[in-house]
Amino acid sequence: xxxxxxxxxxxxxxxxxxxxxxxxxxxxxxxxxxxxxxxxxxxxxxxxxxxxxxxxxxxxxxxxxxxxxxxxxxxxxxxxxxxxxxxxxxxxxxxxxxxxxx
Amino acid sequence: xxxxxxxxxxxxxxxxxxxxxxxxxxxxxxxxxxxxxxxxxxxxxxxxxxxxxxxxxxxxxxxxxxxxxxxxxxxxxxxxxxxxxxxxxxxxxxxxxxxxxxxxxxxxxxxxxxxxxxxxxxxxxxxxxxxxxxxxxxxxxxxxx
Numbered sequence: 001x002x003x004x005x006x007x008x009x010x011x012x013x014x015x016x017x018x019x020x021x022x023x024x025x026x027x028x029x030x031x032x033x034x035x036x037x038x039x040x041x042x043x044x045x046x047x048x049x050x051x052x053x054x055x056x057x058x059x060x061x062x063x064x065x066x067x068x069x070x071x072x073x074x075x076x077x078x079x080x081x082x083x084x085x086x087x088x089x090x091x092x093x094x095x096x097x098x099x100x101x102x
Numbered sequence: 103x104x105x106x107x108x109x110x111x112x113x114x115x116x117x118x119x120x121x122x123x124x125x126x127x128x129x130x131x132x133x134x135x136x137x138x139x140x141x142x143x144x145x146x147x148x149x150x151x152x153x154x155x156x157x158x159x160x161x162x163x164x165x166x167x168x169x170x171x172x173x174x175x176x177x178x179x180x181x182x183x184x185x186x187x188x189x190x191x192x193x194x195x196x197x198x199x200x201x202x203x204x205x206x207x208x209x210x211x212x213x214x215x216x217x218x219x220x221x222x223x224x225x226x227x228x229x230x231x232x233x234x235x236x237x238x239x240x241x242x243x244x245x246x247x
Contacts, residue, residue: 050124059202061120074126077145077155 029053033068034075104223105247106238108136110194110212114243119206123199129155132198132206133191137216139241140226140234148192151216152184153225182221190214215247 030053057063063071114135121131128134128145137144137151145155152158161183191214198206227233238244 056122060204061122062203063120067120070130071122071126074129077129077159078125 033063034072103220104218104234106216106218107245107247108133108191108214108216109243109245110136110214111243112211115206115209115211118198119203127195127199128152131195133195136243139244140237146187146195147184148195150184150186151222153222154183158183182219185217185219185222187216188214191216 030050033053053063110132114132118130118132118135121127123131128147131146133146134144137146141151141153143154143156145152145158194212194214198209201209223231223234227237235246238246
């Protein structure tokens with residue numbers, strides 16, 4: 001009886017249920033999405049943590065199940081590209097700060 | 103040098119609204135989607151577009167080894183794996199990156215000019231200029247200037 005009940009519950013879950021909903025079932029960190037092999041810390045010249053998953057959820061981001069693989073792939077590339085051209089990026093960030101002040 | 107126009111349409115804004123800039127900004131946010139027709143595996147960073155991020159990753163490992171992940175600096179330009187973008191594009195990127203999904207969906211459409219170096223054009227499609235022209239002409243988000 002137990003098995004039957006569990007199976008029914010699983011098949012009635014919407015396929016594109018968001019992680020926001022799943023959060024109550026234990027999905028609350030980036031590791032829950034990216035897995036252990038994709039560390040939360042990424043390279044940005046030096047190690048820098050990605051903002052908390054909860055802060056994204058609070059700002060209205062929705063993480064559908066079918067985006068997990070996309071995020072995983074991007075996280076791998078981020079390790080390589082995270083600190084790309086820091087000198088140039090720094091220049092542009094300064095420029096943009098000035099622009100925003102205007 | 104080939105000049106094109108990138109169109110960040112409402113469709114692009116809607117499809118990229120949930121993009122997590124910190125993780126996937128280069129690969130799945132608005133500008134990366136807008137140029138996907140010509141560079142399906144591109145990575146768009148502040149100040150530079152890498153047409154093929156897999157090529158870059160390999161080169162980065164070759165240059166710096168595992169210890170140097172994410173520290174390739176200007177080597178990418180020297181090896182013709184990336185090209186610079188305009189300040190206007192970067193300003194848009196920062197505006198997009200700091201907006202919420204709801205704000206992104208409400209943003210208005212934008213158009214940006216982009217100069218593609220010849221080596222980058224040769225990475226479009228089969229590398230033939232005629233095919234590149236065909237791909238750009240049939241794209242909903244790209245246009246020749």
